[in-house]
Amino acid sequence: MLRVAFAGTPDFAVPALQALLDGPHDVVAVYTQPDRPAGRGRRLRPSPVKALALAHDLSVEQPQRLRTDEAVERLRTYAPDVLIVAAYGLILPTTILDVPRLGALNVHASLLPRWRGAAPIQRAIEAGDTESGVCLMEMAPGLDTGPVVAHAATPLSDTETGGSLHDRLADLGGALLAAKLDDWAAGRLPAVPQPEAGVTYAAKLTSDEAWIDWRASAEQLARRIRAFNPWPIARCGWAGDALRIRFARPTPAMTTAESVTPGTVVAAGDEGLDVMTGEGCLRLTEVQAPGGRAQPVADFLRGHAIHVGDTLT
Known part of the structure; x- marks a missing residue:
């Protein structure tokens, strides 16, 4: 012993x-x-x-x-x-x-x-x-x-x-x-x-790393979002506050126009929010509004207005 x-x-x-x-x-x-x-x-x-x-x-x-x-x-x-x-x-x-x-x-x-x-x-x-x-x-x-x-x-x-x-x-x-x-x-x-x-x-995780840079590729961002769940939780700027992103995955972009700026919402529906990135499109499937709880995007959109053409920062 x-x-x-x-x-x-x-x-x-x-x-x-x-x-x-x-x-x-x-x-x-x-x-x-x-x-x-x-x-x-x-x-x-x-x-x-x-x-x-x-x-x-x-x-x-x-x-x-x-x-x-x-x-x-x-x-x-x-x-x-x-x-x-x-x-x-x-x-x-x-x-x-x-x-x-x-x-x-x-x-x-x-x-x-x-x-x-x-x-x-x-x-x-x-x-x-x-x-x-x-x-x-x-x-x-x-x-x-x-x-x-x-x-x-x-x-x-x-x-x-x-x-x-x-x-x-x-x-x-x-x-x-x-x-x-x-x-x-x-x-x-x-x-x-x-x-x-x-x-x-x-390297040790920091909360500053959680902010999304939409110029990165959809694959890179999807991995970071998964890695940072449950802490520090990836986030982006939305309506003057922070929208937390808990799950996302790369998805074929609904537009291939080169003029679409990274961070632009190109689709919004029950399947998720599709956001253009520096390379490909990222579909957000579970998010969390300030002061709210984590929820599927379909539920989130019933109480919050995000439209095609809006920009997440």
Whole structure:
């Protein structure tokens, strides 16, 4: 039986922690980000990982930072054999990584070395990748640069969203951890260094990226809209405010006139809003008006006026 310390914060990390709780090992401590204000009342809310840990009466640690002697000594008191990390959100210094007897394993949501960094799930969809997956990686001081000990791949469809891929990879990560942890701890899994060829970086998402530039191609915009659902949600200017776009797909343009400006509505009906782009036509099928709820375009048009010839900015 291993003494396991776990570090994770959001929903993505929950299946990995649950896999450990369902297994034979002893989870001696759970590290997670400090509670954050949330909701209309801005009350402090525990992370999903903290909620699961408390439900199982586990010891919870929520340091603001780990680059202190106090943080290192506190981890040492738990005498962990291994530290399992999944979307923790704090950089782990070498002094922390050196504490566990066997080292630290990270559950990472990509097929390394592709998409190192903060937003591998969304960047894979945005780039048009045909597959994604998860890796178990021995942690090193660099950004997701450690050797990989196991991985599992999954295909991506042309309807994949950031939300659907997040949930699938979270479950896949938990299953991979459950299947491979014992073999790794026993030295039966070789740690394979990542090749230099194929390295890409998944930059953190920002809300500013959500604004649509209609000069891009319909295919590029469709991928970005899917990648940014459920956050930060793609949007465009409409009636002096922002119209959020939750689903869209490329479609044959109803006009091929070169004079049609990108962002111009060329068709509006129950099937969607067709908008000219820099290359091709994009059909918006689910949108959300300011202060409203997400709804199919057919329902949206019953209460909002958007006409052929209008321009979305």
